[in-house]
Amino acid sequence: MDTVRINHKNVLFIAHRGASCLETENTLAAFIAAGNRTYFGIETDVHITKDGKFILIHDDTTGRVAESDLVVEETDFSTLRTLPLKDTSGKCGRIDLRMPTLLEYIGICKKYEKTAVLELKNRIETEKIAEMVQEIQSAGYFENVIFISFYLENLMDLKTIAPSAAAQFLTSNEIDDKMIASLMQFKLDIDAKDSLLSPALVKQLHDSGIKVNCWTCDDANSAQSLIDMGVDMITTNCLE
Template identity: 45%
Template sequence: MVQQPFQQEKNIYGGCKMNTIYFKNKKTEMIAHRGLSALERENTNAAFVAAGNRSYFGIETDVYATKDGVFVLHHDAMTKEGQLVIEEQDYETLKQVVMCDVDGELRNDLVLPLLTDYIRICKKYNKKAILEIKPKMDDETVARLVDEIRQQDYLSGTIFISFHWDNLIRLRALLPNQPLQFLVQREEEYSIEQLVQHQIDLDIYHKSVTKKMVKEIHKNGLLINCWTCNHIKDAERMVACGVDFITTNVLEGK
């Protein structure tokens, strides 16, 4: 999902924030974007555990395959520390990269997580794994991804999302009943007919959401997620519109 670069996170939340921001919400499921990324470095085990210890329905992350086929979690195609292109490096090289915390300090425990780490954490804390397939993946890679989650017995706890429609079609061929969500920024980027045909839910930028859109999605038996909603007024509007999920860096419903 598109948002400000990592370095600007501190400006948004005023530095190393120690807790979530609560708002009144008991009906819309909340998803921690890249883990609890306002408190811990995004897409790290620390961020996943922080989300696991709170009331979130699910924990979102982004997956890539390394040059040697290992599934790792990171938002950008290139690491911030070391400037390594993930798909061009083997895992042995990438696992040596030590990352900075949200306060800008290097922490030896902050390394590129494996997909298996993330699934284990989601399973332990009984959270849905909201897994974004970041790049376009071929049939073989998608099949291996599915098999890795199946081996951990957590396909039932996983929702796949992607901006790449072909990734979702490949998943649907393998998993006829699996929850899938198509990521878009604007309404004109999706076709309700295609979503219905393949039974793929919608995951759209929150500023593009309207009550009419939500009503149409629900009328067709689909669900709607929105990203990335970090301010209470925006979240309250999403609840009023009737979305099923809100993806956020920092908000927590109560």
């Protein structure tokens, strides 16, 4: 499988979990594949291991992407790090598919000059968010990161620690006036399920000073509708 090229005008495209239609999701291989393409950003998911390390994987457990099924946040980093991940590329003999660290991911985004779109999975303790911010700042790439989370508390803590951080509230719920008021209050943008959006809603969000990202669109016709609505970003597994 390859990516599907479309004319996305000025809309910024984000590679969901890296170029996940080409390589195993959330691996260095997927991030590098996205880096070598036209994407504006590379999205991934960060968890905290049992021993307090940052590791990149989407699910709370490893069974979907690895042979062993472990609870990520109840397992030490060293065990997770050595766990081979399933190869979705169809190649043979791969030994490079492991869960990346946060700094490995940031390093790839920096090398390929891509915006890092980092999802804070689950509710993360305030001090760990501060540690994450410090790690990214030490890599000299903080201004090129967009933080996203379904947990508003994560983003509120982030904004307290680093008021200038770019952050988007993830949602699959109806976007009503109350939600928009909260986004404005905490200076957050939105990353919404694509089916929630309409031209009128995108205009309302823009009129409120809120940028609009959406997930996860893999259909070219649907993407064209979103582009016509005027969304700012589209997160995708396979469109480019």
